[in-house]
Amino acid sequence: MITDFFSATVLIGILASGIRLATPYLYASIGETFGQRSGVLNLGVEGQMLMGAFTAFYITLRTGNVWLGLLAAIGVGALMGLAMAFVSIHLRAVQGISGIGFYLFGLGMSDLLFQKLMGEVKTVSGFGAIEIPFLSSLPVVGEIFFRQNLLVYLAFLLVPVAWFVLNKTTLGLKIRAVGENPQAADTLGVSVAGIRYLTVTMGGVFSAIGGASLSIANLNVFQQNMTSGLGFIAVALVYFGGWKPFGVLFGALLFSMVNSLQLWMQILNVPIPSDFAVMMPYVLTIIVLVLTVGRVRGPSALTKPFIREG
Amino acid sequence: MSDVQSISFERQRIEHLELKNITKRFPGVLANAHVDFDVRAGEVHALLGENGAGKSTLMKILYGLYHPDEGEIFINGSPVRIASPNDAINLGIGMIHQHFMLVDSLTVAENIALGLPSSRGLLTDLDVVSARTEMLAKKYGLLVDPGAYIWQLAVGQRQRVEILKALYRGADLLILDEPTAVLTPQEVDEFMETIRQMTEEKHSIIFISHKLHEVIAISQRVTVLRNGRRVDSCPTAGCTKHDLARMMVGQEIVMPKLTTPPKRGEVRLELKNVHAQSDRETPALRGVDLQIFSGEIVGLAGVSGNGQAELAQVVTGLRPATQGQVLIEGRDMTGKLPGEIIRCGLAYIPEERMRDGMVQDFNISENIILRDHNKDPYAKRGFLLHRVIAEFTDRLIDLFHIKTPSRETPARNLSGGNIQKVVLARELSRQPRIIVAAQPSRGLDIGATEYVHNSLLEQREKGAAILLISEDLDEILALSDRVAVVYEGRIMGILDNKDAERERVGLLMAGVHPD
Numbered sequence: 148m149i150t151d152f153f154s155a156t157v158l159i160g161i162l163a164s165g166i167r168l169a170t171p172y173l174y175a176s177i178g179e180t181f182g183q184r185s186g187v188l189n190l191g192v193e194g195q196m197l198m199g200a201f202t203a204f205y206i207t208l209r210t211g212n213v214w215l216g217l218l219a220a221i222g223v224g225a226l227m228g229l230a231m232a233f234v235s236i237h238l239r240a241v242q243g244i245s246g247i248g249f250y251l252f253g254l255g256m257s258d259l260l261f262q263k264l265m266g267e268v269k270t271v272s273g274f275g276a277i278e279i280p281f282l283s284s285l286p287v288v289g290e291i292f293f294r295q296n297l298l299v300y301l302a303f304l305l306v307p308v309a310w311f312v313l314n315k316t317t318l319g320l321k322i323r324a325v326g327e328n329p330q331a332a333d334t335l336g337v338s339v340a341g342i343r344y345l346t347v348t349m350g351g352v353f354s355a356i357g358g359a360s361l362s363i364a365n366l367n368v369f370q371q372n373m374t375s376g377l378g379f380i381a382v383a384l385v386y387f388g389g390w391k392p393f394g395v396l397f398g399a400l401l402f403s404m405v406n407s408l409q410l411w412m413q414i415l416n417v418p419i420p421s422d423f424a425v426m427m428p429y430v431l432t433i434i435v436l437v438l439t440v441g442r443v444r445g446p447s448a449l450t451k452p453f454i455r456e457g
Numbered sequence: 458m459s460d461v462q463s464i465s466f467e468r469q470r471i472e473h474l475e476l477k478n479i480t481k482r483f484p485g486v487l488a489n490a491h492v493d494f495d496v497r498a499g500e501v502h503a504l505l506g507e508n509g510a511g512k513s514t515l516m517k518i519l520y521g522l523y524h525p526d527e528g529e530i531f532i533n534g535s536p537v538r539i540a541s542p543n544d545a546i547n548l549g550i551g552m553i554h555q556h557f558m559l560v561d562s563l564t565v566a567e568n569i570a571l572g573l574p575s576s577r578g579l580l581t582d583l584d585v586v587s588a589r590t591e592m593l594a595k596k597y598g599l600l601v602d603p604g605a606y607i608w609q610l611a612v613g614q615r616q617r618v619e620i621l622k623a624l625y626r627g628a629d630l631l632i633l634d635e636p637t638a639v640l641t642p643q644e645v646d647e648f649m650e651t652i653r654q655m656t657e658e659k660h661s662i663i664f665i666s667h668k669l670h671e672v673i674a675i676s677q678r679v680t681v682l683r684n685g686r687r688v689d690s691c692p693t694a695g696c697t698k699h700d701l702a703r704m705m706v707g708q709e710i711v712m713p714k715l716t717t718p719p720k721r722g723e724v725r726l727e728l729k730n731v732h733a734q735s736d737r738e739t740p741a742l743r744g745v746d747l748q749i750f751s752g753e754i755v756g757l758a759g760v761s762g763n764g765q766a767e768l769a770q771v772v773t774g775l776r777p778a779t780q781g782q783v784l785i786e787g788r789d790m791t792g793k794l795p796g797e798i799i800r801c802g803l804a805y806i807p808e809e810r811m812r813d814g815m816v817q818d819f820n821i822s823e824n825i826i827l828r829d830h831n832k833d834p835y836a837k838r839g840f841l842l843h844r845v846i847a848e849f850t851d852r853l854i855d856l857f858h859i860k861t862p863s864r865e866t867p868a869r870n871l872s873g874g875n876i877q878k879v880v881l882a883r884e885l886s887r888q889p890r891i892i893v894a895a896q897p898s899r900g901l902d903i904g905a906t907e908y909v910h911n912s913l914l915e916q917r918e919k920g921a922a923i924l925l926i927s928e929d930l931d932e933i934l935a936l937s938d939r940v941a942v943v944y945e946g947r948i949m950g951i952l953d954n955k956d957a958e959r960e961r962v963g964l965l966m967a968g969v970h971p972d
Contacts, residue, residue, distance in 0.1 A: 316579050317570070331560050332571065335571050335572035336541065
């Protein structure tokens with residue numbers, strides 16, 4: 148069995164599914180990165196993902212059109228992001244607490260809608276695998292990277308795009324300034340609230356797409372609480388990645404590869420109690436976070452509401 | 458680039474700016490009452506007043522950060538509306554804030570470009586910004602590397618970035634809010650030169666300060682505010698320091714002075730090769746040696762952030778020394794808990810009096826007994842003796858002239874000066890043998906400052922060993938028997954009062970040995 152486990156097919160399988168598993172983390176963490184870089188901690192990611200996952204699934208189920216499903220998820224994500232933004236920017240709520248509120252709302256609401264509108268687990272045909280011409284026929288690499296679905300490709304494309312926006316555009320400059328020293332940005336006529344509304348709403352949209360990537364691309368089902376803590380891991384990955392898109396990518400890959408490894412270990416009946424296998428990625432997260440603590444400084448104004456004072 | 462330039466060309470230059478009849482109320486406070494103020498191109502108009510006189514409020518109104526309840530602003534005779542900093546910037550008004558408005562984690566060029574339209578649309582054009590910044594820097598003698606991160610820069614350089622930020626936005630009028638407070642005397646000289654350069658280029662300058670000699674040196678006109686009202690405006694040429702001080706305070710003031718020679722006794726506090734780290738875990742103290750004798754005041758001078766705060770914390774036991782020794786009356790107290798050090802007779806007047814000197818929600822009585830609340834005579838067998846505490850508090854309120862409705866008033870409702878008096882009352886009523894006073898008069902008005910100074914002098918007479926840490930050089934020079942200058946965590950030199958001239962201390966503060 149152990150020798151089976153290290154065969155080439157299995158290794159390729161682990162890597163390919165690791166890439167796929169990284170998708171929801173990437174969307175959610177990159178979205179959260181924008182929010183945090185502008186100074187807002189959104190702990191409601193998990194709730195936004197669940198709502199995105201349900202909406203995408205349900206609309207796809209009803210219309211048979213994955214694109215409409217995705218679009219609906221984006222709309223719902225934007226609404227939830229906007230609500231989070233309103234509560235934390237306008238009403239200046241304590242962000243950690245209001246985020247938990249949004250998580251519980253998303254958890255309960257997606258479950259309620261699932262019970263009322265569907266009642267049982269169904270499947271849809273979601274985004275299918277797209278084989279990239281030529282590249283997909285490369286040995287090993289082709290199978291790992293180039294036979295994935297559209298949302299996987301877009302997730303990985305999002306990383307350099309996010310890096311570019313943060314570091315090379317005037318918008319990115321404003322986001323970074325607002326998260327570090329909102330007073331300074333304010334005196335230069337940058338709208339602190341405007342930037343934060345934008346990033347937090349955007350974060351909601353990406354979280355919802357992350358949820359949709361589970362329900363209409365990778366798994367093609369919706370179940371109650373199907374994200375099971377994934378959104379919180381995504382928030383942790385932002386810290387782990389040092390608030391940098393490529394750092395987040397590294398964290399997401401590390402985490403999902405370990406996750407993929409333990410899934411395959413279960414599939415192949417490797418004689419390790421499954422409880423321990425399931426624990427692996429989470430234990431790894433804790434270890435990694437402990438090791439990286441204090442390594443990079445986060446945005447100075449993170450979680451601090453902005454008030455213009457004298 | 459074209460965008461940036463068009464901002465400065467579209468509108469007319471500010472030849473004459475007037476604030477008329479400005480009134481601003483905050484809950485419970487009249488910050489500005491019918492204030493008139495004006496400034497012309499090529500002129501430095503100083504705005505003088507004590508803390509809380511309404512200078513900053515008036516300027517924040519001009520910069521669009523606050524909105525006046527009454528009054529109007531005119532540029533070249535026509536009324537303008539300034540609803541936000543953006544409006545102010547577009548009209549050609551720039552403000553250098555007292556606390557720099559810079560993003561530490563960004564570069565100089567990024568700080569300057571922030572909020573401006575870019576010549577490349579959505580993309581940043583930092584190379585263009587850098588080039589233009591260097592041009593401006595050369596013209597005004599404000600040399601700074603556009604690619605450097607703000608956190609890498611010294612305070613004086615940061616100020617240059619602030620000025621460049623305003624000039625880059627085409628500011629004709631610059632509001633300088635206490636610009637010299639953080640500079641060494643030498644940096645102040647350079648800064649004055651920059652101001653002269655700017656007035657030659659027909660910029661208007663509003664110079665806010667409470668340092669009289671600077672106001673007299675640089676301004677053509679001066680307006681004095683007191684309690685939110687304009688006391689008077691006059692050409693600077695006709696004013697003496699004395700006149701201005703009287704206008705500012707409303708009464709005659711006497712500078713404190715050391716009238717008697719120190720009755721120097723034994724060594725009370727000694728630091729031997731003390732090292733310590735800052736909160737950021739960078740070295741803050743790198744081998745401090747210092748002795749303080751009974752009956753003397755040793756002033757610790759230095760530019761903010763050279764280890765003063767850490768030194769006070771190491772002495773009081775709030776921060777561990779990584780190396781070296783702290784001796785109190787010959788006993789090694791390195792690494793002892795603050796409580797043990799207090800029991801040796803150490804009094805501490807902390808820099809952040811609101812945060813470290815008080816429990817804001819406690820009333821005056823509770824704050825007064827904070828240190829000794831569990832001891833005789835304030836407590837017996839774990840119960841507080843309210844009658845004793847009340848009598849003691851009332852006595853101190855009387856003795857230290859604390860203005861408060863009652864001893865039950867929460868500390869947060871007191872003014873800054875009265876809060877400091879509560880701290881003094883608590884610390885000095887314990888007959889301290891050693892006193893560490895960190896920025897004891899910062900933010901206090903002249904009356905309260907005088908009170909603090911006299912209290913310290915009184916303790917000196919009683920034989921306490923006093924370490925006075927201050928960024929106000931005038932205060933240090935007036936009160937210290939010896940002046941120790943700290944630079945980058947080391948004592949650069951210790952001067953006797955008679956040798957401590959401003960120039961010499963200034964050089965030491967900048968890390969230069971005068972000889």
